[in-house]
Amino acid sequence: MGNCFGSCPEEKEKQPQSPAPKPAGKELSWPKENGGGVEQEQYPRWPSVNGGGGGGVVLEAARLRVFTLAELRAVTRGFKPEMVLGEGGFGRVYKGWADERTLNPAKSGAGVVVAVKKLNPESVQGLQEWQSEVDFLGRLSHPNLVKLLGYCGEDRELLLVYEFMPKGSLENHLFRRGAAFEPLSWDTRLKIAVGAARGLAFLHSPDAQIIYRDFKASNILLDSDFSPKLSDFGLAKHGPAAGKSHVTTRIIGTYGYAAPEYVATGHLYVKSDVYGFGVVLLELLTGLRAHDLNRPSHQQSLVDWARPYIAGAGAGSGSGSSGRKLAGLMDARLAGQYPPKAALRAARLAHRCLCGDPKTRPSMDDVVAKLEEIESMAAAKTSRGTRDSLPPPRRSPYRSSGGKP
Numbered sequence: 001m002g003n004c005f006g007s008c009p010e011e012k013e014k015q016p017q018s019p020a021p022k023p024a025g026k027e028l029s030w031p032k033e034n035g036g037g038v039e040q041e042q043y044p045r046w047p048s049v050n051g052g053g054g055g056g057v058v059l060e061a062a063r064l065r066v067f068t069l070a071e072l073r074a075v076t077r078g079f080k081p082e083m084v085l086g087e088g089g090f091g092r093v094y095k096g097w098a099d100e101r102t103l104n105p106a107k108s109g110a111g112v113v114v115a116v117k118k119l120n121p122e123s124v125q126g127l128q129e130w131q132s133e134v135d136f137l138g139r140l141s142h143p144n145l146v147k148l149l150g151y152c153g154e155d156r157e158l159l160l161v162y163e164f165m166p167k168g169s170l171e172n173h174l175f176r177r178g179a180a181f182e183p184l185s186w187d188t189r190l191k192i193a194v195g196a197a198r199g200l201a202f203l204h205s206p207d208a209q210i211i212y213r214d215f216k217a218s219n220i221l222l223d224s225d226f227s228p229k230l231s232d233f234g235l236a237k238h239g240p241a242a243g244k245s246h247v248t249t250r251i252i253g254t255y256g257y258a259a260p261e262y263v264a265t266g267h268l269y270v271k272s273d274v275y276g277f278g279v280v281l282l283e284l285l286t287g288l289r290a291h292d293l294n295r296p297s298h299q300q301s302l303v304d305w306a307r308p309y310i311a312g313a314g315a316g317s318g319s320g321s322s323g324r325k326l327a328g329l330m331d332a333r334l335a336g337q338y339p340p341k342a343a344l345r346a347a348r349l350a351h352r353c354l355c356g357d358p359k360t361r362p363s364m365d366d367v368v369a370k371l372e373e374i375e376s377m378a379a380a381k382t383s384r385g386t387r388d389s390l391p392p393p394r395r396s397p398y399r400s401s402g403g404k405p
């Protein structure tokens with residue numbers, strides 16, 4: 001769930017102040033401009049549709065289990081610290097066990113594993129994000145969206161219950177070190193990019209018409225086979241209305257991923273999500289965080305730093321100057337084990353997604369098609385038995401000027 005706050009009243013469109021610096025990997029928030037007034041979200045009234053968007057379904061009403069706090073206490077063994085899976089802006093996420101059919105509390109090792117997100121009373125998030133998650137995610141079903149199983153709102157405690165995603169977040173796999181986080185192979189990165197793109201394309205489809213607004217590596221959760229699912233709909237918006245190009249809203253999101261037009265004006269386009277996708281694609285290629293204050297100042301913004309390396313990428317065979325430039329940018333944890341032509345194409349696609357003008361960014365349907373093409377290129381090479389990988393980069397432009405975290 002997006003954990004940075006700022007606001008811009010619907011009527012007023014103000015330039016946001018520069019976000020205050022925070023430690024690397026944390027989100028930055030823009031100061032509130034309307035005294036913290038709660039934005040009135042328009043919750044969508046969809047008809048129930050089945051089909052469109054590659055296996056996605058939009059339900060007319062959410063079908064969710066309503067849990068009592070006592071049940072969730074039992075599910076998570078009293079919210080024991082040992083059960084904590086992670087923590088974000090909304091609060092802690094606990095592991096628990098529930099009966100597969102009824103979702104009643106189950107013994108450890110019995111039933112299914114679930115993830116329970118519990119609001120931290122000190123969080124700036126709260127009812128609105130919880131409500132949004134229930135209203136949006138509770139009515140959507142798609143192979144690349146995490147399943148919301150139920151919720152609890154009792155005694156000022158707000159909780160959400162999700163299917164458990166055994167491999168955790170993409171953020172952990174890309175940026176954390178340790179035995180649990182083996183480097184992701186090229187094929188896995190591409191699989192994650194394709195799946196996450198499909199999820200976003202479904203949200204943008206005429207059936208759903210949702211702007212997700214919080215596309216980032218920590219919101220992409222991974223199944224046991226690294227299939228990705230988008231989570232956290234606390235910032236999702238319905239729209240734009242027919243005939244409108246954008247929704248005007250308070251400025252909120254995660255620094256490093258938010259599209260420039262949105263940060264500057266509060267105008268949120270469907271294509272603002274495409275920008276966020278471009279940032280994550282760049283993170284997948286480079287293994288570097290979108291924004292990192294531990295890097296030298298000119299490299300703190302991954303997009304600004306990488307842009308010259310990916311501009312023009314994709315031309316030629318991959319062994320020319322574009323290929324060499326890109327090789328220096330690629331994640332050293334790939335150890336050169338990636339098909340250079342495919343990487344160049346992916347970099348070019350990221351560059352298009354990151355265009356300053358939202359209108360010139362591709363749609364998510366285009367992005368899915370392009371990524372599927374890239375995936376099939378690599379598959380065709382493998383089936384012909386061709387090894388198509390570059391040697392590890394001789395010299396990374398990042399390392400040469402400042403030391404990788």
Ligand SMILES: Nc1ncnc2c1ncn2[C@@H]1O[C@H](COP(=O)(O)OP(=O)(O)OP(=O)(O)O)[C@@H](O)[C@H]1O
Pocket residue numbers: 001002003004027085086087088089090091092093115117146162163164165166168169172218219221231232
């Ligand atoms: N369904 C789930 N299954 C398994 N682990 C999960 C699940 N949901 C969340 N987690 C774990 O909990 C961590 C925190 O998730 P959460 O969405 O609350 O915060 P975040 O995405 O890191 O930050 P933000 O508040 O900005 O969204 C995740 O990084 C992940 O490791």
Ligand SMILES: [Mg+2]
Pocket residue numbers: 001002088218219231232
């Ligand atoms: Mg999240």
